Amino acid sequence: MKNNCFFVLLFVPFFLFGNEWVFSLKDSLYYESDMYAFYGLSEWKRSSGEKKKKMVEDFIVREGAYFFGKEQGINFSPSFFEKSFNRKRELLVNYVYKIEVARLAADPNRVKEGALFLNEDLLVHHILFGHEEASLRVPVKKTKEEALFLCLEVLDTLQVENFSAAALKLSDDGGVNLNKGRVGWVSWGSTPSPSFEREIFSKAGPLIGPIETDFGYHIAYIETKRPSSFSFLPPSEYDDMVLIRSCPRDIKKLKKFSDSYDSINIETNKLIFNHDLVGEVFSQFSKNKASVSSYEKNNIVALLESVKVSGSLCVYGQEGFGLSWFIERLKKFSPSNRPPITDLSSFYSTLRTLLLQESAYLFGVKNSYEQRDVFQKQFLSYQKDLMYNMYFKSIVNGVERPDSSLVYNYYVENKDKKYKTQKSLKLQEIVVPSWQDADIVLNKYINGEDFSVLAETFSLSWTSQKKGGLGPVEKNFKKGELASLFSKDVGFVSDIYKNEDGTYSLYLIKKVYPSSYIPYKKVYSRISSFLHKTLQEEEKEKAVSSFYKNLKIIINEDIF
Secondary structure, three states, rough: OEEOOOHHOOOOOHHHHOOOOEEOOOOEEEEEHHHHHOHHHHHHHHHHHHHHHHHHHHHHHHHHHHHHEEEEEOOOHHHHHHHHHHHHHHHHHHHHHHHHHHHOOOHHHHHHHHHHOOOOEEEEEEEOOOOOOOOOOOOOOOHHHHHHHHHHHHHHOOHHHHHHHHHHHHHHOOOOHHOOOEEEEEEOOOOOHHHHHHHHOOOOOOEEEEEOOOOOEEEEEEEEEEEEEEHHHOOHHHHHHHHHHHHOOOOHHHHHHHHHHHHHHHHOOOOOOOOOHHHHHHHHHHHHOOOOOHHHHOHHHHHHHOOOOOOEEEEOOOOOEEHHHHHHHHHHHHHHHOOOOOOHHHHHHHHHHHHHHHHHHHHHOOHHHHOOOOHHHHHHHHHHHHHHHHHHHHHHOOOOOOOOHHHHHHHHHHHHHHHEEEEEOEEEEEOOHHHHHHHHHHOOOHHHOHHHHHHHHOOOOOOOOOOOOOEEEEHHHHHOOOOOHHHHOOOOOOOOOOOOOOOOOEEEEEEEEEEEEOOHHHHHHHHHHHHHHHHHHHHHHHHHHHHHHOOOOOOOOOOO
16 A cells, blocks of 8 residues: 555554555555555565565565556557556456355355454464264264263363363364464454354454354364454455455355346346347358368357358347457457357357456446455556566567677687587497396407497397497486596497496497587577577666666665
């Protein structure tokens, strides 16, 4: 949350609870709550001072790129405008669905609880007393009554300082041996059990129980509390998060509410399809798909553009929608995110989805959803990421490739280290199972038999393709065991070497490749690319340095 100096002074009381300022940028202060919003509270809190500083530096670079990108007018470029507009539509549709489905799905009592409790996180430990009716991976042989009685009995004598030991001894939680009953930091709406949350957030503690859930009976220990990352949100954003986190966590249940929301919209807008025309479009689409390559089959926009029909495919909200409208909407999606059209049913599904998304977008615009804090924050975050990429892309694209003299000088200065091949040998190997076999083969060679014939006759590694061939190998081959061969000439046969797998080898030097320099022409492109990338990185570093200087950035070192 960025604030000018006057705004910061007015709202200092809001930033109590250890929400320190992290850095300043011109006349704005950035707080730890800004880090929570971007990186997540847990990620920020558990990071070391060194890692936090790196996170802040990365955050500053992102902010600096956004500031200077706007100064350069990148935000007025057609590419930035188009990408932002398409992303804004997508975000607004998602946001409308999230809020409106939540209105259908959220339990009003949960919403009331959330308004009270979402601003705190609790550090929670628990002991679970399972029973035969509980939803546990490993069944527990206790009746429900026995589990409750044991829970109450333990609660009567349990002391906070003995909680971990009691958990290890008594808890039916499958992970207790690792966590000793420690659940960790819990924010309201984050657990699968509303009843568990209701008890731990509403009771004074530190020991709370018995708490009944689908898993059994619990005793909870609240070690400490802290302000949640949601406590730093403005009221409207806080209310949105309460609503969203009041929804069921079961994906299937949420899907039913989402389908209900779609059905309400379809019924309200009186969707009517022209089935004959839809069938004709799909028929032509299928014929076009059958006549193109496998790569082109995935380009559904091009396939639909080649369909020649006119008229409205449907009426929705008393307005007719033709094929060209649907094609334009599909173009807003990246090719990888476009829905697959495999049969007539999936074609209808795609048409309905595009209409519902349009309806959600118009609903969001009409009701000023894009003015809400949550949406503004999401959209601004996307724009900053986009600006970061485009700003640094403009910097690196402005760096010219090095001229040939720079490339040549680099080659000369580094050719001994980087562009010199080491002496290597082409070998023929005979591998045999024992030292005695190797000695027999070596004596046969000494007595005049051909090494290649011996390899074909005796070697375990001989194949008709490689014929025992090995290499070229350098001096460090086999951890340098063959280093002595590099002082020998072609035709030399080695002594017997023992291999790691217990076999034995003999080697014949077939060819010697002396050390040499890689020709300049062969490495020119590689060096040029390396130097170009280095120059680009230097320009990026200069840009980052300018952020700190021109934006008068000051980092609060005391927080690390």
